[in-house]
Amino acid sequence: MAERTLDEVDRKILTELTRDARQSVTAVADNVHISRAHAYSRIARLTDDGVITRFTAIIDPAKAGLKSSAYVTLKVRQHAWRELREKLREVPEIHHIALVGGDFDVLLLVRAEDNVGLRRVIFDQLQSMPGVLDTQTFLVFEDLDTR
Numbered sequence: 001m002a003e004r005t006l007d008e009v010d011r012k013i014l015t016e017l018t019r020d021a022r023q024s025v026t027a028v029a030d031n032v033h034i035s036r037a038h039a040y041s042r043i044a045r046l047t048d049d050g051v052i053t054r055f056t057a058i059i060d061p062a063k064a065g066l067k068s069s070a071y072v073t074l075k076v077r078q079h080a081w082r083e084l085r086e087k088l089r090e091v092p093e094i095h096h097i098a099l100v101g102g103d104f105d106v107l108l109l110v111r112a113e114d115n116v117g118l119r120r121v122i123f124d125q126l127q128s129m130p131g132v133l134d135t136q137t138f139l140v141f142e143d144l145d146t147r
Contacts (some may be wrong), residue, residue, distance in 0.1 A: 004049060009034060013042055014051070021055045061143060066111040068118040069140035072126060073104035080131025081105070087129055093121045104136065 006014075012032045016023065023031075029039035046052045061069060076084055081099060088097050088108065096109035108126075112118040127135055 004045075006051070010042060010046060010051075013039065013046065017043070017052065017055075021057075058145065061111050065113055067113060068115050069109065069111045069143065070118055070122070071138040071140065072108045072110050072122060073136045073138075074106040074108065074126065074132050075134040076105045077131045077133055084129060084131045091121065091125055093117065104134075 009032060013028060016028045016031050025040050025043065026036050028043070029036045032039065034042075043052070061067075074084075084106075085097065085099075088094055088106075093110050093112050094108050095111050096107075098107045099105065100107050110118060110121055112121060122135060122137055126132060
């Protein structure tokens with residue numbers, strides 16, 4: 001199936017849902033200046049096409065008890081990615097996983113209750129995973145959401 005190009009209405013709907021995914025379809029329609037039926041069909045198409053992958057809440061990590069955060073980079077053994085990514089998905093403290101190019105192969109956002117929990121994840125879990133050759137940790141001192 002060919003990828004559809006997003007138009008201005010699609011982008012406005014995405015902006016609205018990114019701002020507040022809990023708003024009703026009627027509210028989205030009103031804010032985008034289209035009918036409710038049109039908004040409903042557009043949102044359904046965006047979801048069916050995989051543009052919208054899920055609706056979720058964005059939490060404040062510190063207020064949710066996750067007071068220690070770090071970006072952790074991994075260098076991995078060649079051809080280890082497919083198996084490794086499944087193991088990484090099983091670690092609840094990992095909040096984002098990205099396969100990247102550059103001086104390292106994988107970038108993780110790790111959040112834990114405290115530094116002891118962060119240390120446990122990095123030293124006991126990540127560094128012992130098959131295929132992980134090296135890690136580097138960058139502590140997060142302040143989080144700023146831009147959306």
